[in-house]
Amino acid sequence: MAEPHTPRSLIVTLYGAYGRAPGDAPMPVAELIRLLGAVGVDAPAVRSSVSRLKRRGLLVAARTRDGAAGYALSADARQLLDDGDLRIYRHPAPRLGEGWVLAVFSVPEAERHKRHLLRSRLSRLGFGTAAPGVWIAPAGLYEETRHTLEQLELAPYVDLFRGEHLGFAATGESVARWWDLAALARLHHDFLGTNEPVLRSWESAADAAPDPERAYRDYLLALDSWRQLPYADPGLPRELLPEDWPGARSAEVFGLLHERLRDAGAAFVRGR
Known part of the structure; x- marks a missing residue:
């Protein structure tokens, strides 16, 4: 998982x-x-990171309506963010009966x-x-996986399947082999x-009017930490996880911060 709070990650x-x-x-x-x-990144680091994101094809240089220099999202970046919303702001974890998506790939030695x-x-x-050359995830990740592999021109090497686990080990035991659950819990x-x-x-200051800059800062830092977690932890069915699994609580905490801070911080983004 990428390190949070780097200038590029924060951008x-x-x-x-908000962009x-x-x-x-x-x-x-x-x-x-x-x-x-406002979150501690100086101007040279912003400019350097924007240049890197531009070279990666995520940002494109453009002029604002009043002619100022600026940057907009590329079409690929917009798709990545839209796909990411389905994870970052998703509601309940998938149910066990929804099944799995399998990615089976074969790449020629020359490539x-x-x-x-x-x-x-x-x-x-x-x-x-699941096995060498066989990767598995909850079935709900199919569309995002397809978009990603097509964008990277990797689709010709991969076959995607939907299915259910039929044994021989219990599915919960298999999930513990397929993912490092201890690392995800940490x-x-x-x-x-x-x-x-x-x-x-x-929560202790619930009766006070929120300070927009503080709300923006706390929200952006929380989102920057949270948005990578649903990629490390793909949202496994609750029935397959340990009883003391912390994922539900971390999702709840992020959801409450999002509800309380996102719109309050937007006033600071708008400059008022």
Whole structure:
């Protein structure tokens, strides 16, 4: 999982939270510097990170209506963010009966560099490893997986299947082999350790009018930490997880922070 709170990560998070205006209007560079400055990123780091995101094809240079220099999301970046919304803001975890999507790939030896890219991308999408060359995830990830593999021009090497697990081991035992559940639980505990105190501080001041800058800052940092978790943990059915699984609580904490802070922080983004 990528490290949260790097300048590049925060810029992507900012566009995901507040940068998808109608028509994908560009965000002025001066505004990017102001908004990232509020979470501790200085102007040179903003400019350097924007340049890297532009080279990766995620941002495109554009002029705002008043002629100021700015950056808008590319079509691919918009698709990535839209796909990400389904995970980041999803509601209940999938039910056991919804089944699985399997990715089976074969890459010619002459193109073996794509083998690593495929494994890396499937892992980042939240797939577990069922067997060599066979990757598995909850069936609800099919559309996002298809979009991602097509964008990376990896689709010709992969076959996707929907199915159910029929044995021979119990599905819960198999899930514990396919994913490192202990590592995923630590990620949830880390998120809770940082963000439960933030939520408590806002709950203790529930009667006070929220400060827009503080709301924006706390929300952006929480979202930047949270948005990567649903990719490491793809939302496995609750019946297959340990009884003390922390994922439900971390999702609840993020949901409460989102409900309380997102719109309050928008006033700071708008500059008032």
